[in-house]
Amino acid sequence: MKTLVTLFAVAGLMLAASSAADAKGCLKGAVVGGVAGHYAGHHGVLGAIAGCAYGRHHAKEQERERRMQQHNGTANAPADHDKI
Numbered sequence: 001m002k003t004l005v006t007l008f009a010v011a012g013l014m015l016a017a018s019s020a021a022d023a024k025g026c027l028k029g030a031v032v033g034g035v036a037g038h039y040a041g042h043h044g045v046l047g048a049i050a051g052c053a054y055g056r057h058h059a060k061e062q063e064r065e066r067r068m069q070q071h072n073g074t075a076n077a078p079a080d081h082d083k084i
Helices: 002-017 026-039 044-072
Strands: none
Touching: 002 026, 002 044, 026 044
């Protein structure tokens, strides 16, 4: 129970300290990492921190990919497998 409270406190502090754009992906990653860390040796806080870092990294990669698709004009183009 103490780990869960600590997890939410850390996640709340990270969200309060960063802007909305910087927190994208952090909350989901922190929750998943915190749960995984808790069950993998009672390291929920470390798992939450690592999950937040990974979640932010993954969200930035997706945003970069989306921008490249828009730049290349392929965001709304149908995939090759859709053509019959």
